Structures are given as C-alpha cells and as structure tokens.
Amino acid sequence: MTTRLRARLAVAAGLLVVLAVAAYAAGGGFRPAAPDSGGPVGSVRLGPDPGQDVRTYLAGLPATLPPAGAPAPALVQLTRPVGVRDAAALAGSVDPAAPAGSADRSGSAGSADVATAVFRVPLTRVQTALRFQPVTGTGDLVAALDVARAGAAHAADADAARADQAVAALAPDAPADARTALARRAAVARAEQRALDDPGCTCVLALVVTADRAGLEALSRDDGVRAVQAAPPGTRPRDLALSPLLPEQTRTVTPPADDGPVPAG
Template structure:
C-alpha cells in the first residue's frame, strides 16, 4: 500500500495541530501581545471588547446566596500596593494576586501569582510580588536572547521592545511600595463579598458559581483604565 494509513494520517494531523497551536501561543505571548489570561473552565472577567458598563451591571446577580463560600474576582479601581490590596480584601482568603505595572500607552503583562499562607496577608502578597518580579526579569532575558538571534530587523526591534518592557516591569516590581496589584482572587461568603464590594478601592466583584474551585477559573480582569470597552490598551508609547 502506498501513502499513509488512516491511523497514520490522524497522527500526522494531530502533530501538526500541536505544532500550530504552539506557534500561535509563542507569537502571542510576551508583554507586547496584550494582557494574558489565566486559563480554566469558569471565566471571571469581561469578554474581549465587552461593554464595561454592561459587564459591571451584570455582576450583582452573580453573587452567591448567603451561606457558601465561593471564589471571586475582586477588580480594583486603581492599582494598589500589596498593603493596600490586603486592606481591600480584608475578611476574605486571598488566593491569587494579579500584578500589572502601569506604563503610559505601553502594554504590560498580567502576572498571576498564587498567594499562600494564613498569616499576614500583606506579607503573603509581598512574596507573590517577588515571584512576579522574578518572572519579569526572566522574560526580559529571554526577549533579549531572542532579539540577538532575530532573522530580520523588524523581528529584532519587536523583541528588543519586549525586553525593554519586561525590564521596566522588573524595576517597578522591585521598587519601593509598587502600586501594581490590579485584581485578586479571594474566597468568601456572600457577606464577605458584599463587604469587599463596598470598599472605595474596589471597582467590581465577580463571583464564581457555588462549587467552583480556584483551579477551574479563567481570569481576565478588567484593567483600571478600561472604562468604555474591555479592549487592549494602546502600545505605542516610549518605554521608560
């Protein structure tokens, strides 16, 4: 028999699909590609391009009934320090912190870090901040190596910008009292979520359905600067 068998054809197709998806991920990763999403099966956060006012208006109906504790995405009105974020989430168990360095007209990465420990919440967030800074430094080094091996001037310039953005993020994340927490995943009951939602620093609280685990969440928090639609921010400004 000439050619591939039916089984062989399916294997070849599967391999090509994996390669293609890996290439798409690599092309879209990095600070210049816009905010990332922590993947899972239960989405918390607006859909891409969604009307912000409509999204915010839909959230109260998603709060749980009194009783069960559920995961919820706490979206902040402005970037906060770890101390400020801990205060905004007081009375809940903080499970994940979302860090983003705000740079004018520059797309920077969303960095999702697990928050562990049952002691001082601000200290636990500080540990998560350190991990985010380490990742930013690694991203800068990787982009610099990619720039050195780039095949074209355009590719080199793109990688050099990624390296510069990640380096700027690392400097901010390791600076004193970085105001770079934009969202938190917390676990709390209805009373706890109502208390968090009422705080001045909190823009919105979106609860997951009862029975959802933190590991099932797909996170795409609303950025503080997104006021009309949940569209990617501009990326045409100079990198400091």
C-alpha cells in the same frame, strides 16, 4: 536546513514571543489561577470578554454573587493598582497604617481568604503583562503578598531574558520590525522587573478571594473596588480563568495603547 529557512524560523519564534506577551498584557489572554495536572483547566472565566461593553459587564455582576452563607471564589478588580499593604487592607486583613507583621486574615467581619494576586505595572501608553501569583501562608497577608510581588518580579526578569534570547537568535537579515518589536518587549519586561522589585510598587490590580455573599458585597462597596465577579460555590482554583478589567478599559474591553516610550533603567 537552509540559512534562509533558519532565519524564517527564528523570526517566527520571535514573533510568537511578541504576540504571546502582547495578548497577555492586553488582558485578552487569560490563564488559570492555580493550574494542576489532569483534565481541562480554566473552564470558569472571571472577567469581561474581549470586546465586551464595560457597562454591560459591570451591570451583570451582582447576579454572580453566591447565596447567603455559601462561600465562593471571586475576582476582585480594583479601580487602580495599589501596593501590597493596601491590597491586604482591602481584603479586611490589616489596617494600612499598622506595622508590618500585624496582619490577621480573619481579623474583621469582611475579611476574605486571598488565593491569587494579579500584578500589573502601570506605564503610560505601554502594554505591560498581567502576572498571576499564588498567595500562600495563613499568617501575615502583607508578607504573603510581598512574596507574591517578588515572584512577579522574577517572572518579569525571565520574560526579559527570553525576549533578549529571541533577539539574539534573529538572523542578520531578519526584518527590522521583528527586531524592534522583540527589543521593545525586552525593555518593557525589564521596566516591569525594576518596578516590581520595589516593595512599595503600586502594582496589585486584582485579587482572587473566597468569601460569602456578605463579604463579597462589602468588598464591592469599597471605593477602591471597581468590580467583584463570583464563580459558582464549589469552583476549584484550577477551574478559574482570570481576565480582570484594566483601568484604561472604560467603554469597551479592547487592548490598551502601546505607543508610549519605555522608561529607561
């Protein structure tokens, strides 16, 4: 293999990293909430399609709610990112002012089982990744969401390491724009990791919950909820593909701006 060919392959690999992260951050790419082995995954999409009109998407959501008494998984999309305690309160589990450890997943009529949390660090005019984390345990939902937050921080750290490795693998004569793009992705991931490491990070953008029609209607009426889209009852977690609305997407579902400065550590 010639030096020139190796350089081209390194540039191509690096650009694949950039494109994958960019699509992921923009919400155009989506992934199963809880993939497992065997068969296709992500056959039921929750969230708008790329390029879709936001008002049209929102108008169609009431028709997705299940019949009365039939629990169904749903993507609860928030108006703006919140912290883990507020996210738990939104699910009907805990008073935001209550001390840690007091959560009860079945503590109110509008409570819902939370299966997945979607984290996104809000940075002005900087695309950041959607990070899907399972929410496990049957006790303190605040604690479970905090474990998920730590998992998202770990994922951001791994993304930064991969981007750094891609930069290091570039040949000396690699295009400057490829090096710049990879270095920016690494810097963004490091900024995400620092934010997600903070237990008070307001980074929960959406939740996947299971609730009946009454519970989902109650969630949809909450001022902090922008949209609730339900899958058909009986949909398995592995069947879900998630693409929540971003706060910046007010008219059409297009990638947010990515021309702002990345916060330094």
